[in-house]
Amino acid sequence: MANHNLQKHSFEVSSTILFALTMVCNLFNYLYQIIMGNLLTTAQYGTMNALFSLVTLIGVPMEILRLTASKYTAHYMALEESRKISKLLKKLMGISAGIALLVLVVGMPLAPWVADILQIENVGYVRMAILVAAVSCLCPVLMGTLQGLQWFTAYSIQNIFNSAGKLVFGVALVWFGVVLYGNLMGIMLGWLLGILYAAYVLRGFWKVRSSETVTLGRQDILHYLSTAFWAQMLTLALTNGDVLLVKAFAANEEVTGIYSSAMTLGKIPIFASSAIVAVLFPVVAAQQAVGKDTLKVFKKALLYGGSISAMCMAGLILFGKQVVLLLFGQRYADAIALMVPVGCFILPLTFITILMNYLTALGNAHFLTATLGGGFVMIVILVGFFHETAAQMLYIMGGVLAVVTIANLVKVFCFDTRHTET
Numbered sequence: 371m372a373n374h375n376l377q378k379h380s381f382e383v384s385s386t387i388l389f390a391l392t393m394v395c396n397l398f399n400y401l402y403q404i405i406m407g408n409l410l411t412t413a414q415y416g417t418m419n420a421l422f423s424l425v426t427l428i429g430v431p432m433e434i435l436r437l438t439a440s441k442y443t444a445h446y447m448a449l450e451e452s453r454k455i456s457k458l459l460k461k462l463m464g465i466s467a468g469i470a471l472l473v474l475v476v477g478m479p480l481a482p483w484v485a486d487i488l489q490i491e492n493v494g495y496v497r498m499a500i501l502v503a504a505v506s507c508l509c510p511v512l513m514g515t516l517q518g519l520q521w522f523t524a525y526s527i528q529n530i531f532n533s534a535g536k537l538v539f540g541v542a543l544v545w546f547g548v549v550l551y552g553n554l555m556g557i558m559l560g561w562l563l564g565i566l567y568a569a570y571v572l573r574g575f576w577k578v579r580s581s582e583t584v585t586l587g588r589q590d591i592l593h594y595l596s597t598a599f600w601a602q603m604l605t606l607a608l609t610n611g612d613v614l615l616v617k618a619f620a621a622n623e624e625v626t627g628i629y630s631s632a633m634t635l636g637k638i639p640i641f642a643s644s645a646i647v648a649v650l651f652p653v654v655a656a657q658q659a660v661g662k663d664t665l666k667v668f669k670k671a672l673l674y675g676g677s678i679s680a681m682c683m684a685g686l687i688l689f690g691k692q693v694v695l696l697l698f699g700q701r702y703a704d705a706i707a708l709m710v711p712v713g714c715f716i717l718p719l720t721f722i723t724i725l726m727n728y729l730t731a732l733g734n735a736h737f738l739t740a741t742l743g744g745g746f747v748m749i750v751i752l753v754g755f756f757h758e759t760a761a762q763m764l765y766i767m768g769g770v771l772a773v774v775t776i777a778n779l780v781k782v783f784c785f786d787t788r789h790t791e792t
Contacts, residue, residue, distance in 0.1 A: 381649060381650075381653060381667055381670055382670075382674075384520070384522055384649045384653075385645050385646050385649045385674065386645075387522055387523070388522045388525070388526060388645040388648055388649055389642075389645035389646075391522070391523065391526030391527070391529075391530070391645075392526060392529070392641070392644055392645045392648075393642075394526075394530055395526065395529045395530045395532075395533045396533075396638075396641045396642070398530065398533035398534050398536070398537045399533050399536075399537075399641070400634070400638075401537055402533070402536055402537045402540060402541070403631075403634045404634075404697045404698065405537075405541055406418060406540075406541075406544065406553065407631055407634070407697070407698045407699075407702065408698070408699060409541075409544055409545070410544070410549070411627075412624050412627035412628065412701055412702070413624060413626075413627055414549065414550065414627075415627045415630055415631070416617065416624070416625075416626030416627035416628075416629070416630050417490060417495070417550060417626070418550055418553050418630075419613050419626070419630040419633075419634075420488055420490070420613055420614060420617045420626060420630075421490075421495055421496070421498075421499045421550070421553070421554060422553075422557070422613075423611060423612075423613040423614050424484070424488070424496070424499050424503075424614065425499050425502050425503045425506065425554075425557065426606065427606070427607060427611060427614070428473060428477065428499075428500065428503035429503050429506050429507060429510070430602070430603045430606045430607065431469065431599070431603070432466065432469065432506070432507050432509075432510040432511075433510055433602050433603075433606055434595060434598055434599045434602045434603070435462055435465065435466060435510055435511050435514065436510035436511060436513055436514035436517075437514060437598055437602060437651070437730055437731075438462065438514065438591060438594060438595055438598070439458065439459070439462050439510075439511045439513075439514030439515045439517075439518060440514035440515070440517040440518040440651055440652055440655065441518065441594065441651070441652075441655040441730075441731060441733075442454075442458055442518070442591060442594075442655075443455050443458065443459075443514065443515050443517075443518025443519055443652075444517075444518040444519075444520070444651075444652040444653075444655035444656040444659070445518075445655055445656070445658075445659040446458070447518065447519055447520075447656065448656040448657075448659040448660050449659060449660075452575075455515070455518075455519075455575060456575040456576070458515075459511065459515050459572065459575050459576075460576070462511040462514075463508070463511050463512075465511075466507050466508050466510070466511050467507075467508065469507050470504040470505070470507035470508060471504070473500060473503055473504040473507060474500065474501070474504045477500035477503070477504075478497060478500060481493050481496040481497045481500060482496075484496050487618060488614065488617050488618065489617065489618070492550075494551070495550050495551070495554070498551055498554045498555075499554055501554075501558070502554050502555075502557050502558045502561070505558050505561050505562065506557075506558075506561050508561075508565050509528075509532070509561055509564055509565050509568070512528070512564075512565060512568035512569060512572065513525060513528060513529075513568065515568075515572060515575070516528065516568060516571065516572070517648060517651065517652050518652050518655070519652075520649075520652050520653075520656075521571070522648070522649070524568070524571045525648065527567065528564045528567055528568045528571075529564070531560065531563040531564040531567050532560045532561055532563070532564040533560065534560070534563075535556070535559050535560025535561070535562070535563040535564070536556045536557050536559075536560035537556070537560075538556075539552075539555065539556035539559040539560065540552060540553050540555070540556020540557065540560075541556070542556075543555055543556055544556075593733075594733050597730075597733050597735060597736065598730040598733065598735055600739045600742075600743065601726050601729065601730055601735035601738050601739040601742065602726065602730060604739065604742040604743060604746055605722060605723060605726045605742065607746065608719060608722070608742070608745075608746065608749075608767075608771065609640070609719060609723070612633065612715070612763075612764075612767060613626070613629065613630060613633065615749075615750075615753060615763065616629045616760055616763060619753065619754075619757040619763070625760060627702075628702060628704045628705050628708070628760070629705075629708065629760045631694065631698050631702040631705045632694075632705035632708035632709065632712050632760075633712060635686055635690070635693060635694070635697075635705075635709075635712075636683075636686065636708075636709070636712035636713065636715070636716050637716065638682045638683075638686065639678065639679035639680075639682040639683050639716050639717070639720055640679070640716060640719065640720050640723065642678045642679065642682050643674075643675035643676075643678045643679050643720055643723075643724070646671050646674050646675040646678070646724070647671070647675065647723055647724060647727045650667065650668070650671045650724065650727050650728060650731070651727045651728075651730075651731045652731075653667055654667060654668070654727075654728055654731035654732065655731045658731070658732060664728070664731075664732065668724075668728045668782070671724050671727075671728065672721070672724060675720060675721075675724050676720065676721060676724075679716070679717060679720040680717065683713040683716060683717055686709050686712075686713070687709050687710055687713055690706050690709035691706045694706050707761065708760060708761055708764065711760075711761040711764035711765050711768065712764055714764060714765055714768035714769070714772075715764045715765075715767045715768035715771065716768075717768075718768060718771035718772040718774070718775045719771055721775045721779070722738075722742070722771060722774065722775055722778075725738060725775070725778050725779070725782070726738060728782075729778075729782075734786075737777075737778065737781055738778050741774045741777050741778060742774060744774075745770045745771060745773070745774045748770050749766060749767050749770050752766045752770070753766055753767070
Protein backbone atom coordinates (compact mmCIF):
# COMPACT_ATOMS: atom_id res chain seq x y z
CA MET A 371 0.00 0.00 0.00
CA ALA A 372 1.17 3.53 -0.70
CA ASN A 373 2.74 5.26 2.24
CA HIS A 374 0.70 8.41 2.72
CA ASN A 375 0.84 8.15 6.49
CA LEU A 376 1.65 11.29 8.43
CA GLN A 377 0.97 9.90 11.89
CA LYS A 378 4.58 10.44 13.06
CA HIS A 379 4.20 14.19 12.62
CA SER A 380 3.11 16.36 15.51
CA PHE A 381 -0.42 17.68 15.79
CA GLU A 382 0.80 21.10 14.66
CA VAL A 383 2.67 19.80 11.60
CA SER A 384 -0.22 17.59 10.47
CA SER A 385 -2.65 20.47 10.98
CA THR A 386 -0.44 22.84 9.00
CA ILE A 387 -0.16 20.43 6.06
CA LEU A 388 -3.88 19.81 6.05
CA PHE A 389 -4.63 23.52 6.53
CA ALA A 390 -2.63 24.42 3.40
CA LEU A 391 -4.42 21.83 1.28
CA THR A 392 -7.79 22.71 2.79
CA MET A 393 -7.28 26.33 1.77
CA VAL A 394 -6.97 25.18 -1.85
CA CYS A 395 -10.27 23.33 -1.48
CA ASN A 396 -11.88 26.36 0.17
CA LEU A 397 -10.63 28.59 -2.63
CA PHE A 398 -12.56 26.49 -5.15
CA ASN A 399 -15.66 26.54 -2.93
CA TYR A 400 -15.57 30.31 -2.56
CA LEU A 401 -14.86 30.93 -6.22
CA TYR A 402 -17.91 28.83 -6.94
CA GLN A 403 -20.12 30.82 -4.56
CA ILE A 404 -18.84 34.17 -5.81
CA ILE A 405 -19.22 33.27 -9.49
CA MET A 406 -22.72 31.88 -8.91
CA GLY A 407 -23.69 34.91 -6.87
CA ASN A 408 -22.90 37.03 -9.91
CA LEU A 409 -24.28 34.71 -12.60
CA LEU A 410 -27.62 34.02 -10.90
CA THR A 411 -30.37 36.33 -9.74
CA THR A 412 -30.60 36.91 -5.99
CA ALA A 413 -33.64 34.62 -5.80
CA GLN A 414 -31.94 31.85 -7.79
CA TYR A 415 -28.85 32.12 -5.60
CA GLY A 416 -30.96 31.68 -2.47
CA THR A 417 -32.73 28.65 -3.96
CA MET A 418 -29.38 27.15 -5.00
CA ASN A 419 -28.05 27.32 -1.44
CA ALA A 420 -31.29 25.95 -0.03
CA LEU A 421 -30.95 22.96 -2.37
CA PHE A 422 -27.31 22.51 -1.33
CA SER A 423 -28.36 22.51 2.33
CA LEU A 424 -31.05 19.94 1.53
CA VAL A 425 -28.41 17.67 -0.07
CA THR A 426 -26.22 18.04 3.02
CA LEU A 427 -29.04 17.30 5.47
CA ILE A 428 -30.14 14.22 3.55
CA GLY A 429 -26.56 13.01 3.84
CA VAL A 430 -26.35 13.59 7.60
CA PRO A 431 -26.67 9.87 8.48
CA MET A 432 -23.69 9.19 6.22
CA GLU A 433 -21.50 11.45 8.32
CA ILE A 434 -21.81 9.05 11.24
CA LEU A 435 -20.45 6.34 8.95
CA ARG A 436 -17.55 8.66 8.12
CA LEU A 437 -16.84 9.14 11.81
CA THR A 438 -17.12 5.40 12.42
CA ALA A 439 -14.74 4.64 9.55
CA SER A 440 -12.30 7.25 10.84
CA LYS A 441 -12.44 6.18 14.49
CA TYR A 442 -12.05 2.44 13.96
CA THR A 443 -9.55 2.81 11.14
CA ALA A 444 -7.41 4.92 13.48
CA HIS A 445 -7.99 2.36 16.26
CA TYR A 446 -6.94 -0.62 14.12
CA MET A 447 -4.04 1.33 12.65
CA ALA A 448 -2.70 2.07 16.14
CA LEU A 449 -2.93 -1.66 16.91
CA GLU A 450 -1.41 -2.59 13.50
CA GLU A 451 -4.44 -4.62 12.37
CA SER A 452 -4.65 -3.77 8.66
CA ARG A 453 -6.89 -6.74 7.79
CA LYS A 454 -9.57 -5.31 10.06
CA ILE A 455 -9.32 -1.96 8.26
CA SER A 456 -9.94 -3.78 4.97
CA LYS A 457 -12.97 -5.63 6.30
CA LEU A 458 -14.38 -2.49 7.91
CA LEU A 459 -14.03 -0.51 4.67
CA LYS A 460 -15.83 -3.15 2.62
CA LYS A 461 -18.68 -3.56 5.11
CA LEU A 462 -19.26 0.17 5.52
CA MET A 463 -19.20 0.74 1.75
CA GLY A 464 -21.87 -1.96 1.38
CA ILE A 465 -24.00 -0.13 3.93
CA SER A 466 -23.39 3.14 2.06
CA ALA A 467 -24.66 1.66 -1.20
CA GLY A 468 -27.80 0.44 0.56
CA ILE A 469 -28.47 3.87 2.06
CA ALA A 470 -27.96 5.52 -1.34
CA LEU A 471 -30.68 3.29 -2.79
CA LEU A 472 -32.95 4.01 0.18
CA VAL A 473 -32.54 7.78 -0.34
CA LEU A 474 -33.84 7.40 -3.89
CA VAL A 475 -36.72 5.08 -3.02
CA VAL A 476 -37.96 7.19 -0.09
CA GLY A 477 -36.93 10.65 -1.26
CA MET A 478 -38.46 10.81 -4.73
CA PRO A 479 -42.11 10.41 -3.61
CA LEU A 480 -41.56 13.05 -0.89
CA ALA A 481 -40.10 15.62 -3.29
CA PRO A 482 -43.37 17.60 -3.86
CA TRP A 483 -43.92 17.92 -0.10
CA VAL A 484 -40.34 19.16 0.47
CA ALA A 485 -40.64 21.64 -2.41
CA ASP A 486 -43.82 23.05 -0.87
CA ILE A 487 -42.19 23.54 2.56
CA LEU A 488 -39.14 25.27 1.06
CA GLN A 489 -41.26 27.40 -1.29
CA ILE A 490 -39.55 25.95 -4.40
CA GLU A 491 -41.89 25.99 -7.38
CA ASN A 492 -40.00 23.48 -9.55
CA VAL A 493 -40.26 20.03 -7.94
CA GLY A 494 -37.66 18.81 -10.43
CA TYR A 495 -34.99 20.77 -8.55
CA VAL A 496 -35.76 18.86 -5.36
CA ARG A 497 -35.74 15.52 -7.20
CA MET A 498 -32.35 16.36 -8.68
CA ALA A 499 -31.09 17.28 -5.20
CA ILE A 500 -32.22 13.87 -3.93
CA LEU A 501 -30.29 12.14 -6.74
CA VAL A 502 -27.17 14.15 -5.87
CA ALA A 503 -27.60 13.23 -2.20
CA ALA A 504 -27.80 9.53 -3.13
CA VAL A 505 -24.51 9.73 -5.05
CA SER A 506 -22.86 11.63 -2.21
CA CYS A 507 -23.66 8.72 0.15
CA LEU A 508 -20.79 6.77 -1.43
CA CYS A 509 -18.14 9.30 -0.43
CA PRO A 510 -18.04 9.69 3.41
CA VAL A 511 -16.77 6.19 4.25
CA LEU A 512 -13.87 6.63 1.84
CA MET A 513 -13.08 10.01 3.38
CA GLY A 514 -13.31 8.61 6.89
CA THR A 515 -10.92 5.77 6.06
CA LEU A 516 -8.33 8.18 4.65
CA GLN A 517 -8.77 10.40 7.70
CA GLY A 518 -8.41 7.49 10.11
CA LEU A 519 -5.23 6.33 8.37
CA GLN A 520 -3.99 9.90 8.75
CA TRP A 521 -3.30 10.02 5.01
CA PHE A 522 -4.10 13.70 5.15
CA THR A 523 -2.69 14.55 1.73
CA ALA A 524 -4.95 12.02 0.00
CA TYR A 525 -7.85 13.10 2.24
CA SER A 526 -7.39 16.71 1.12
CA ILE A 527 -6.95 15.82 -2.55
CA GLN A 528 -10.27 13.98 -2.48
CA ASN A 529 -11.92 17.13 -1.13
CA ILE A 530 -10.19 19.18 -3.82
CA PHE A 531 -11.59 16.87 -6.50
CA ASN A 532 -15.07 17.39 -5.01
CA SER A 533 -14.73 21.17 -4.98
CA ALA A 534 -12.89 21.59 -8.27
CA GLY A 535 -15.34 19.33 -10.06
CA LYS A 536 -18.26 21.30 -8.69
CA LEU A 537 -16.65 24.55 -9.80
CA VAL A 538 -15.65 23.49 -13.32
CA PHE A 539 -18.75 21.48 -14.24
CA GLY A 540 -21.24 23.66 -12.35
CA VAL A 541 -20.06 26.96 -13.78
CA ALA A 542 -19.84 25.52 -17.30
CA LEU A 543 -23.39 24.16 -17.15
CA VAL A 544 -24.83 27.40 -15.75
CA TRP A 545 -22.92 29.37 -18.38
CA PHE A 546 -24.63 27.28 -21.07
CA GLY A 547 -28.04 28.02 -19.58
CA VAL A 548 -28.82 24.90 -17.50
CA VAL A 549 -28.85 27.08 -14.32
CA LEU A 550 -30.04 25.30 -11.13
CA TYR A 551 -29.98 21.84 -12.68
CA GLY A 552 -26.43 22.65 -13.73
CA ASN A 553 -25.49 23.60 -10.15
CA LEU A 554 -26.67 20.25 -8.86
CA MET A 555 -25.15 18.28 -11.73
CA GLY A 556 -21.80 19.96 -11.06
CA ILE A 557 -21.91 18.84 -7.43
CA MET A 558 -22.68 15.27 -8.46
CA LEU A 559 -19.83 15.13 -10.97
CA GLY A 560 -17.46 16.54 -8.36
CA TRP A 561 -18.49 13.83 -5.88
CA LEU A 562 -17.94 11.15 -8.53
CA LEU A 563 -14.40 12.40 -9.17
CA GLY A 564 -13.63 12.31 -5.45
CA ILE A 565 -15.10 8.81 -5.07
CA LEU A 566 -13.02 7.41 -7.93
CA TYR A 567 -9.84 9.01 -6.60
CA ALA A 568 -10.31 7.77 -3.02
CA ALA A 569 -11.21 4.25 -4.19
CA TYR A 570 -7.99 4.17 -6.20
CA VAL A 571 -5.82 5.42 -3.31
CA LEU A 572 -7.30 2.74 -1.04
CA ARG A 573 -6.88 0.01 -3.66
CA GLY A 574 -4.54 -1.95 -1.40
CA PHE A 575 -7.30 -2.49 1.14
CA TRP A 576 -9.74 -3.79 -1.49
CA LYS A 577 -7.25 -6.54 -2.35
CA VAL A 578 -6.55 -7.81 1.18
CA ARG A 579 -7.36 -11.50 1.48
CA SER A 580 -6.89 -13.81 4.43
CA SER A 581 -7.89 -17.37 5.28
CA GLU A 582 -8.14 -16.29 8.92
CA THR A 583 -11.52 -15.04 10.15
CA VAL A 584 -11.39 -11.36 11.01
CA THR A 585 -13.71 -10.19 13.80
CA LEU A 586 -14.45 -6.47 13.97
CA GLY A 587 -16.17 -6.21 17.33
CA ARG A 588 -19.63 -5.64 15.90
CA GLN A 589 -21.35 -4.80 19.19
CA ASP A 590 -18.73 -2.18 20.02
CA ILE A 591 -19.16 -0.53 16.62
CA LEU A 592 -22.97 -0.59 16.85
CA HIS A 593 -22.78 0.95 20.33
CA TYR A 594 -20.54 3.69 19.00
CA LEU A 595 -22.92 4.35 16.09
CA SER A 596 -25.87 4.76 18.44
CA THR A 597 -23.85 7.01 20.77
CA ALA A 598 -22.40 9.34 18.15
CA PHE A 599 -25.28 9.49 15.66
CA TRP A 600 -27.38 12.19 17.26
CA ALA A 601 -24.44 14.42 18.18
CA GLN A 602 -23.26 14.37 14.58
CA MET A 603 -26.77 14.78 13.16
CA LEU A 604 -27.60 17.77 15.35
CA THR A 605 -24.26 19.48 14.70
CA LEU A 606 -24.66 19.16 10.94
CA ALA A 607 -28.29 20.26 11.13
CA LEU A 608 -27.19 23.43 12.92
CA THR A 609 -24.28 23.99 10.54
CA ASN A 610 -26.27 23.52 7.33
CA GLY A 611 -29.91 23.86 8.30
CA ASP A 612 -29.85 27.59 8.97
CA VAL A 613 -30.44 28.40 5.29
CA LEU A 614 -33.45 26.08 5.23
CA LEU A 615 -34.81 27.72 8.37
CA VAL A 616 -34.48 31.17 6.81
CA LYS A 617 -35.94 29.89 3.52
CA ALA A 618 -38.99 28.54 5.34
CA PHE A 619 -39.68 31.76 7.29
CA ALA A 620 -38.35 34.47 4.97
CA ALA A 621 -40.81 36.98 3.59
CA ASN A 622 -39.50 36.44 0.05
CA GLU A 623 -36.78 34.69 -1.95
CA GLU A 624 -34.63 37.83 -2.04
CA VAL A 625 -34.09 37.59 1.74
CA THR A 626 -32.76 34.04 1.38
CA GLY A 627 -30.36 35.16 -1.35
CA ILE A 628 -29.00 38.01 0.77
CA TYR A 629 -28.66 35.69 3.77
CA SER A 630 -26.84 33.09 1.64
CA SER A 631 -24.24 35.62 0.52
CA ALA A 632 -23.64 36.73 4.12
CA MET A 633 -23.35 33.15 5.33
CA THR A 634 -21.03 32.21 2.47
CA LEU A 635 -18.56 34.70 3.92
CA GLY A 636 -19.56 34.00 7.52
CA LYS A 637 -18.68 30.33 7.33
CA ILE A 638 -15.06 31.11 6.44
CA PRO A 639 -14.08 30.63 10.14
CA ILE A 640 -15.57 27.11 10.17
CA PHE A 641 -13.82 26.18 6.94
CA ALA A 642 -10.56 27.74 8.12
CA SER A 643 -10.59 25.69 11.32
CA SER A 644 -11.70 22.46 9.57
CA ALA A 645 -8.07 21.32 9.21
CA ILE A 646 -7.75 21.35 13.01
CA VAL A 647 -10.89 19.24 13.36
CA ALA A 648 -9.85 16.77 10.64
CA VAL A 649 -6.57 16.07 12.47
CA LEU A 650 -8.12 16.10 15.94
CA PHE A 651 -10.53 13.21 15.39
CA PRO A 652 -8.16 10.42 14.24
CA VAL A 653 -5.40 11.54 16.65
CA VAL A 654 -7.78 11.30 19.62
CA ALA A 655 -9.11 7.92 18.44
CA ALA A 656 -5.58 6.54 18.01
CA GLN A 657 -4.43 7.85 21.40
CA GLN A 658 -7.50 6.37 23.03
CA ALA A 659 -6.74 2.96 21.49
CA VAL A 660 -3.36 2.81 23.24
CA GLY A 661 -4.57 4.35 26.51
CA LYS A 662 -3.06 7.83 26.22
CA ASP A 663 -4.72 10.90 27.72
CA THR A 664 -6.36 13.06 25.03
CA LEU A 665 -7.07 16.31 26.88
CA LYS A 666 -3.82 17.97 25.78
CA VAL A 667 -4.62 17.63 22.07
CA PHE A 668 -8.17 18.86 22.73
CA LYS A 669 -6.81 22.03 24.35
CA LYS A 670 -4.60 22.59 21.32
CA ALA A 671 -7.58 22.19 19.00
CA LEU A 672 -9.61 24.72 20.99
CA LEU A 673 -6.73 27.20 21.00
CA TYR A 674 -5.81 26.91 17.33
CA GLY A 675 -9.33 26.44 15.95
CA GLY A 676 -10.80 29.15 18.17
CA SER A 677 -8.03 31.63 17.33
CA ILE A 678 -8.32 31.07 13.59
CA SER A 679 -12.10 31.46 13.71
CA ALA A 680 -12.00 34.58 15.87
CA MET A 681 -9.45 36.28 13.58
CA CYS A 682 -11.43 35.40 10.44
CA MET A 683 -14.66 36.67 11.96
CA ALA A 684 -13.05 39.90 13.21
CA GLY A 685 -11.74 40.53 9.69
CA LEU A 686 -15.18 40.04 8.17
CA ILE A 687 -16.82 42.37 10.69
CA LEU A 688 -14.20 45.08 10.14
CA PHE A 689 -13.99 44.78 6.35
CA GLY A 690 -17.35 43.17 5.57
CA LYS A 691 -18.60 46.08 3.47
CA GLN A 692 -15.61 46.04 1.15
CA VAL A 693 -15.64 42.23 0.86
CA VAL A 694 -19.36 41.96 0.09
CA LEU A 695 -19.32 44.71 -2.53
CA LEU A 696 -16.12 43.42 -4.14
CA LEU A 697 -17.18 39.79 -4.37
CA PHE A 698 -20.95 39.95 -4.78
CA GLY A 699 -21.71 43.48 -5.96
CA GLN A 700 -24.25 46.13 -5.00
CA ARG A 701 -27.19 43.72 -5.35
CA TYR A 702 -26.08 42.03 -2.14
CA ALA A 703 -25.33 45.21 -0.16
CA ASP A 704 -27.95 44.32 2.49
CA ALA A 705 -25.68 41.42 3.52
CA ILE A 706 -23.24 43.92 5.07
CA ALA A 707 -25.58 44.48 8.01
CA LEU A 708 -25.60 40.74 8.73
CA MET A 709 -21.86 40.37 9.41
CA VAL A 710 -22.10 40.94 13.18
CA PRO A 711 -25.12 38.64 13.76
CA VAL A 712 -23.48 36.02 11.53
CA GLY A 713 -20.41 36.20 13.78
CA CYS A 714 -22.56 35.68 16.87
CA PHE A 715 -23.87 32.47 15.28
CA ILE A 716 -20.67 31.13 13.72
CA LEU A 717 -18.22 31.47 16.63
CA PRO A 718 -20.09 29.20 19.08
CA LEU A 719 -20.84 26.84 16.19
CA THR A 720 -17.10 26.51 15.54
CA PHE A 721 -16.47 25.48 19.15
CA ILE A 722 -19.38 23.04 19.04
CA THR A 723 -17.86 21.42 15.94
CA ILE A 724 -14.54 20.96 17.78
CA LEU A 725 -16.36 19.59 20.85
CA MET A 726 -18.40 17.19 18.75
CA ASN A 727 -15.35 15.72 17.02
CA TYR A 728 -13.43 15.34 20.28
CA LEU A 729 -16.25 13.77 22.27
CA THR A 730 -17.44 11.46 19.48
CA ALA A 731 -13.86 10.27 18.96
CA LEU A 732 -13.96 9.22 22.63
CA GLY A 733 -17.49 7.82 22.36
CA ASN A 734 -18.50 10.17 25.16
CA ALA A 735 -20.98 12.54 23.52
CA HIS A 736 -24.11 11.91 25.61
CA PHE A 737 -24.21 15.29 27.36
CA LEU A 738 -23.37 17.14 24.14
CA THR A 739 -26.19 15.32 22.36
CA ALA A 740 -28.69 16.19 25.09
CA THR A 741 -27.75 19.87 25.16
CA LEU A 742 -27.63 20.14 21.36
CA GLY A 743 -31.05 18.51 21.13
CA GLY A 744 -32.49 20.92 23.68
CA GLY A 745 -30.83 23.83 21.91
CA PHE A 746 -32.14 22.76 18.51
CA VAL A 747 -35.72 22.56 19.81
CA MET A 748 -35.35 25.95 21.50
CA ILE A 749 -34.06 27.52 18.26
CA VAL A 750 -36.97 26.17 16.22
CA ILE A 751 -39.52 27.38 18.79
CA LEU A 752 -38.00 30.84 19.19
CA VAL A 753 -37.48 31.38 15.46
CA GLY A 754 -41.06 30.24 14.91
CA PHE A 755 -42.19 33.21 17.02
CA PHE A 756 -39.47 35.73 16.17
CA HIS A 757 -38.46 35.80 12.51
CA GLU A 758 -39.07 39.35 11.35
CA THR A 759 -35.51 39.67 10.04
CA ALA A 760 -32.61 37.35 9.25
CA ALA A 761 -30.52 39.17 11.88
CA GLN A 762 -33.10 38.37 14.54
CA MET A 763 -32.97 34.68 13.65
CA LEU A 764 -29.16 34.69 13.75
CA TYR A 765 -29.04 36.28 17.20
CA ILE A 766 -31.45 33.64 18.50
CA MET A 767 -29.38 30.79 17.03
CA GLY A 768 -26.11 32.29 18.26
CA GLY A 769 -27.37 32.92 21.79
CA VAL A 770 -28.68 29.38 22.22
CA LEU A 771 -25.48 27.83 20.81
CA ALA A 772 -23.32 29.98 23.10
CA VAL A 773 -25.11 28.53 26.13
CA VAL A 774 -24.65 24.97 24.78
CA THR A 775 -20.94 25.61 24.16
CA ILE A 776 -20.26 26.96 27.64
CA ALA A 777 -22.15 24.12 29.31
CA ASN A 778 -20.13 21.47 27.45
CA LEU A 779 -16.76 23.14 28.03
CA VAL A 780 -17.52 23.35 31.75
CA LYS A 781 -18.40 19.66 31.79
CA VAL A 782 -15.23 18.58 29.94
CA PHE A 783 -12.82 20.61 32.06
CA CYS A 784 -14.55 20.51 35.45
CA PHE A 785 -16.44 17.22 35.65
CA ASP A 786 -14.79 14.73 33.26
CA THR A 787 -11.92 13.08 35.11
CA ARG A 788 -11.05 10.58 32.36
CA HIS A 789 -10.34 11.42 28.73
CA THR A 790 -9.62 7.97 27.32
CA GLU A 791 -12.95 6.30 28.03
CA THR A 792 -14.84 4.21 25.47
